[in-house]
Amino acid sequence: xxxxxxxxxxxxxxRGFYTENALVKLLQKNGYNAVRVPVSNPSLNPLPDIMAxxxxxxxxxxxxxxxxxxxxxxxxxxxxxxxxxxLVPVGNEHKHAVLGxxxxxxxxxxxxxxxxxxxxxxxxxxxxxxxxRGNFEVxxxxxxxxxxxxxxxxxxxxERRQEHADDIRSSGPxxxxxxxx
Numbered sequence: 001x002x003x004x005x006x007x008x009x010x011x012x013x014x015r016g017f018y019t020e021n022a023l024v025k026l027l028q029k030n031g032y033n034a035v036r037v038p039v040s041n042p043s044l045n046p047l048p049d050i051m052a053x054x055x056x057x058x059x060x061x062x063x064x065x066x067x068x069x070x071x072x073x074x075x076x077x078x079x080x081x082x083x084x085x086x087l088v089p090v091g092n093e094h095k096h097a098v099l100g101x102x103x104x105x106x107x108x109x110x111x112x113x114x115x116x117x118x119x120x121x122x123x124x125x126x127x128x129x130x131x132x133r134g135n136f137e138v139x140x141x142x143x144x145x146x147x148x149x150x151x152x153x154x155x156x157x158x159e160r161r162q163e164h165a166d167d168i169r170s171s172g173p174x175x176x177x178x179x180x181x
C-alpha cells in the first residue's frame with residue numbers, strides 16, 4: 001500500500017475517532033452515561049459506534065462526520081437494531097436507534113422507528129443533510145414538552161408535522177441541533 005493511501009486512512013480514522021469522542025462528551029454533559037465502542041466500524045458484529053443510557057432509556061448511535069450530508073447504509077442501521085434487540089434486555093419502548101451526523105459545527109440526530117425495523121421497511125440508506133432538523137435532541141429547552149421519559153414522539157406523520165410546526169413557532173433557528181463546546 002502506498003504511503004499516501006496509509007496517510008488518508010489514518011486521517012479518516014482520526015476524524016471518526018474525534019467525532020465519536022465529541023458525541024460521548026456531549027452526551028455526558030447532558031446527563032447520559034455514554035461510551036464509545038472502538039471496534040464498531042470494521043466489524044460485522046452488531047455493535048454501535050456509541051452506547052448511551054439515560055434513566056431507563058438505552059441508545060445506540062451510529063455516527064458520521066461530513067461537511068454537508070451523511071449517508072448511513074441499511075447494514076449499519078440494522079446493526080443498531082440487532083444490538084438493541086439481542087443485547088439489551090428491556091422493552092422496545094426503551095430502546096432507541098439513533099443516527100448522528102456531525103456536519104461542520106452542527107450535530108443533527110435522527111431516530112429510526114422500531115416499526116420500520118420490525119416490518120422490514122428500513123431504507124437502503126438513510127441520509128442526513130445539513131439543512132435537516134432531525135427528530136431527536138440530546139438537549140433542548142422544549143424537550144420535556146415533546147417527550148415522555150426521554151422518548152421522542154414517533155406518532156403518525158401528521159402528528160410529527162404538527163409537532164415540527166409547533167417547534168418552529170416556539171423555538172430559535174437552531175432548536176433540535178446541538179453544537180459542541
